[in-house]
Amino acid sequence: MPPSNSPGPMDRIEFLREVAASNSTDGLHLKRASWKKPHRRHKATRQLVTDEWKRLSNTPSEANRLTYFNVEAPPSIYPAKKYCDITGLKASYRAPGNGLRFYNSEVYSLVIKPMAPGVDQQYLRLRGDDIVLK
Amino acid sequence: MPRDSSLPPLKIHTLSEPDASDTPEPFDDAADYDPNVPIAIDFGSSEVRAGFGNQDQPSHIFTNRISRWRDRRKNRNLTFIGNDTNLDLSVRSQAKSPYDGAIVSNWDYTEEIMEYTFHHLGVNGNDGVSNPILMTEKLATLQSQRENWYQLLFECFGVPQVTFGIDSLFSFYANNDATASGLVINSGNEDTHVIPVMNGKGVLSEAKRINWGGRQSVEYLSNLLALKYPYFPIKPSTHQFQSLYEDFCYVSVDYQDEIRKILTLEELETKNIVVEAPFAETVQPEKSEEELRLQAEKRRETGRRLQEQAKQRRQEKLAQKEEEYEYYTQLKEQMKDQSKKAVLSTLQSAGFDDEQDFKKYLVGLEKTLKRAQVLEAGEEEEVSLADKFDLVDVPDEQLNEEQIKEKRKQRLLKANFDARVKAKEEKLKKEQEEEEARQKDEAWRSEDLQGWIKDKRQKLTALIKTRKEKLKIKNDMKDRKSHAAQKRMKNIATLAEERSRSSAKRSRQQSTVDNDPNDTFGANDEDWLVYNDITSNPEALDQAIEEEYNVIVGLEQQLLEYDPNFTEEDTLDAQYDWRNSTLHLFLRGPRPHDSENINEQHQMHLNVERIRVPEVIFQPSMAGLDQAGVTEICETNFLKKFGSTRSQLSEGSKKLAANVFLTGGNMRLPGVRERIVREFTGMLPMGSNLNVRMASDSAVDAWRGMAKLSQAGSQYKGSYITRKEYQELGADYIKEHNLGNVLFL
Numbered sequence: 001m002p003p004s005n006s007p008g009p010m011d012r013i014e015f016l017r018e019v020a021a022s023n024s025t026d027g028l029h030l031k032r033a034s035w036k037k038p039h040r041r042h043k044a045t046r047q048l049v050t051d052e053w054k055r056l057s058n059t060p061s062e063a064n065r066l067t068y069f070n071v072e073a074p075p076s077i078y079p080a081k082k083y084c085d086i087t088g089l090k091a092s093y094r095a096p097g098n099g100l101r102f103y104n105s106e107v108y109s110l111v112i113k114p115m116a117p118g119v120d121q122q123y124l125r126l127r128g129d130d131i132v133l134k
Numbered sequence: 135m136p137r138d139s140s141l142p143p144l145k146i147h148t149l150s151e152p153d154a155s156d157t158p159e160p161f162d163d164a165a166d167y168d169p170n171v172p173i174a175i176d177f178g179s180s181e182v183r184a185g186f187g188n189q190d191q192p193s194h195i196f197t198n199r200i201s202r203w204r205d206r207r208k209n210r211n212l213t214f215i216g217n218d219t220n221l222d223l224s225v226r227s228q229a230k231s232p233y234d235g236a237i238v239s240n241w242d243y244t245e246e247i248m249e250y251t252f253h254h255l256g257v258n259g260n261d262g263v264s265n266p267i268l269m270t271e272k273l274a275t276l277q278s279q280r281e282n283w284y285q286l287l288f289e290c291f292g293v294p295q296v297t298f299g300i301d302s303l304f305s306f307y308a309n310n311d312a313t314a315s316g317l318v319i320n321s322g323n324e325d326t327h328v329i330p331v332m333n334g335k336g337v338l339s340e341a342k343r344i345n346w347g348g349r350q351s352v353e354y355l356s357n358l359l360a361l362k363y364p365y366f367p368i369k370p371s372t373h374q375f376q377s378l379y380e381d382f383c384y385v386s387v388d389y390q391d392e393i394r395k396i397l398t399l400e401e402l403e404t405k406n407i408v409v410e411a412p413f414a415e416t417v418q419p420e421k422s423e424e425e426l427r428l429q430a431e432k433r434r435e436t437g438r439r440l441q442e443q444a445k446q447r448r449q450e451k452l453a454q455k456e457e458e459y460e461y462y463t464q465l466k467e468q469m470k471d472q473s474k475k476a477v478l479s480t481l482q483s484a485g486f487d488d489e490q491d492f493k494k495y496l497v498g499l500e501k502t503l504k505r506a507q508v509l510e511a512g513e514e515e516e517v518s519l520a521d522k523f524d525l526v527d528v529p530d531e532q533l534n535e536e537q538i539k540e541k542r543k544q545r546l547l548k549a550n551f552d553a554r555v556k557a558k559e560e561k562l563k564k565e566q567e568e569e570e571a572r573q574k575d576e577a578w579r580s581e582d583l584q585g586w587i588k589d590k591r592q593k594l595t596a597l598i599k600t601r602k603e604k605l606k607i608k609n610d611m612k613d614r615k616s617h618a619a620q621k622r623m624k625n626i627a628t629l630a631e632e633r634s635r636s637s638a639k640r641s642r643q644q645s646t647v648d649n650d651p652n653d654t655f656g657a658n659d660e661d662w663l664v665y666n667d668i669t670s671n672p673e674a675l676d677q678a679i680e681e682e683y684n685v686i687v688g689l690e691q692q693l694l695e696y697d698p699n700f701t702e703e704d705t706l707d708a709q710y711d712w713r714n715s716t717l718h719l720f721l722r723g724p725r726p727h728d729s730e731n732i733n734e735q736h737q738m739h740l741n742v743e744r745i746r747v748p749e750v751i752f753q754p755s756m757a758g759l760d761q762a763g764v765t766e767i768c769e770t771n772f773l774k775k776f777g778s779t780r781s782q783l784s785e786g787s788k789k790l791a792a793n794v795f796l797t798g799g800n801m802r803l804p805g806v807r808e809r810i811v812r813e814f815t816g817m818l819p820m821g822s823n824l825n826v827r828m829a830s831d832s833a834v835d836a837w838r839g840m841a842k843l844s845q846a847g848s849q850y851k852g853s854y855i856t857r858k859e860y861q862e863l864g865a866d867y868i869k870e871h872n873l874g875n876v877l878f879l
Binding site for chain 2: 012013015016017019020022023025028029030031032033034035037038041042043044045048049051052055064065066067068070071072073074075076077078080081083086087088089090103104106107110111119122123125126127128129
């Protein structure tokens with residue numbers, strides 16, 4: 001079944017058709033005959049999480065229920081270490097204009113100072129510190 | 135630089151997209167099918183692993199992706215799943231996942247992938263699938279997920295019974311006894327979690343999840359690289375970023391120490407990774423010497439012709455001007471003895487306003503003529519004209535009209551000639567002076583080398599200082615609000631004001647710098663100071679900096695030659711040496727960069743990223759996650775739970791520490807075990823028994839755990855929910871067992 005070493009485009013399409021045909025499950029009865037596909041079974045994760053939140057707030061509160069939300073790790077109790085947004089090295093300084101952290105004056109004068117507008121927000125987004133307009 | 139050529143070239147890795155495969159997913163032999171053997175399916179967000187519980191390896195492992203491909207000729211949609219999506223590049227590019235993040239979001243896809251899985255396992259359908267099923271699910275998954283799974287498995291595939299369990303607990307179970315205790319640290323494709331296990335049972339009340347896994351890491355890496363190389367010629371695919379992550383990223387054993395040292399030449403020699411994107415090289419046809427020569431000849435020829443044409447035009451113009459001049463001088467002579475009225479009418483008919491206008495025009499004409507002649511004469515052969523000025527010194531009375539005209543001409547020419555001679559003399563004198571200064575300097579050097587060096591060094595320091603100031607001003611210029619920029623604007627404003635005020639006084643006629651009689655600029659030396667201020671615009675400043683730089687280089691050359699203490703490293707250029715530049719090392723690695731080189735344009739250097747990306751699970755704040763890292767969560771488990779204190783571990787915690795178990799695809803990164811050993815040793819009380827081990831095969835062990843459970847007799851019996859139970863108790867029913875999720879803590 002695999003095509004020859006240098007299949008032409010037509011061979012390739014023919015080959016794809018063959019594979020698709022061999023994967024066909026028609027007449028194999030893998031699904032129950034009574035099964036009807038439900039409608040609209042595609043929901044984005046954000047929607048699913050919101051639904052779960054609603055469901056949990058509508059059921060009588062039980063403090064010790066295990067939920068998707070309460071297994072999330074809590075915030076750290078230690079102060080976060082600060083790293084240069086550009087290079088990832090340890091940062092001792094912070095740019096006054098946009099709050100980017102940087103390693104040394106070279107990074108500041110060659111990257112942060114001449115930075116095109118908007119790029120600073122892209123850097124900040126990486127550590128979740130950008131301005132989000134809602 | 136000669137030093138660089140001695141450096142060996144770095145190893146270059148190519149960024150490649152894997153070729154399309156030629157082998158479709160095989161089918162298991164339907165003859166071996168037994169409807170009573172449980173089927174274990176690890177339906178992960180990156181891969182599906184499926185097989186029968188009585189085997190020790192899943193018989194099918196494929197990427198959890200589905201692709202709808204349009205067969206245009208037959209006008210039909212073909213569906214490809216898993217490894218079959220790699221059979222063609224166009225099929226692969228359209229492949230989608232049933233997952234959206236960590237959660238299954240498309241159940242149509244899921245249904246098809248499950249059916250495909252059963253089909254390839256060789257299941258003999260009998261109004262559904264008659265095998266018991268074992269499935270993985272997330273820690274504390276959404277209830278809607280489980281409802282959908284129940285629906286799909288019981289109602290669609292009609293399976294008799296299903297066991298759901300947490301993937302990392304299955305993996306732990308595969309590598310341990312059924313009653314073992316330990317701390318499971320799992321880092322998968324979508325998240326990382328920690329679950330303590332006590333006597334074989336997962337303690338989900340202490341389990342914690344960090345929303346960061348392999349996929350987020352790959353995304354983080356791709357974002358970092360996009361910002362690092364904003365002008366990179368191609369955009370690598372997610373798949374390519376993933377292989378970069380898997381091949382080159384590693385967990386640093388001591389992160390703080392490593393980032394302190396990594397951007398140094400020695401460290402980069404081993405840690406810098408060069409990745410080159412493929413590109414089609416355009417070869418410039420090499421020109422032969424003969425061709426080049428002909429080309430140059432042609433260029434010269436054209437130049438010569440153009441020059442000649444210009445000269446001819448100039449001469450024609452000059453002749454015309456001379457004629458005009460003669461005519462108007464004659465007119466002037468004639469007008470001498472005419473009445474004022476007649477003069478005015480003659481002039482007006484010739485196109486002048488009045489007599490003054492006429493005079494001015496004449497003066498202007500004379501000046502341009504003079505200039506043009508100088509230019510012309512400059513190009514002619516240097517002939518001695520001195521003898522031709524015979525009429526200049528003869529008084530007018532002795533000459534006839536023709537001669538007077540000739541005399542006037544000669545006088546003009548003589549003035550030119552004299553000026554030229556004078557200029558030549560001055561040039562010569564200047565050269566002489568320079569030569570003298572040079573000799574003097576040399577003499578000084580040979581007499582008093584120390585003094586000479588001291589002087590030159592002082593000059594150099596002063597120049598470098600002014601250069602710095604100029605650079606600062608240049609920088610300030612870019613900022614509209616800076617002092618330098620404001621001063622300049624003020625200057626321009628003042629100048630504009632003065633000009634408009636003085637222009638009112640001027641005559642209406644056009645005046646140029648050459649013939650404006652009202653223009654007295656330059657008569658006073660102070661006039662020229664205005665240029666000092668006004669020229670501080672960025673372009674002029676650039677020029678000044680450039681000039682100054684040349685002087686500095688000249689001085690440095692001298693010092694290099696004669697001052698034994700002044701070496702290459704002291705020069706200004708050396709201070710911009712790429713070896714000293716953090717950014718160069720970061721962007722271009724431990725080699726000089728040639729921005730013209732097409733290969734180097736297609737290269738990315740991975741250095742800090744290699745440890746920065748995997749570090750996020752230890753310090754989630756780096757990527758903006760407000761969550762504790764893996765170590766901190768484990769610290770809480772060890773030191774604050776199960777009755778432990780900071781100084782004394784309880785028996786339970788001791789059992790956890792003695793069996794720390796790492797699993798999940800993202801834990802395959804090198805160095806992760808060493809890092810965890812290091813951090814845990816630092817956090818646990820002295821002398822604690824710590825034992826950290828990896829799952830024998832992080833990716834497949836969850837499936838092995840399911841297979842093991844399916845053969846475990848009584849333990850298996852307690853873990854599944856049957857179709858009857860589902861129908862009676864509903865979709866939110868959970869069968870709690872050691873390795874599964876629970877409803878209540």
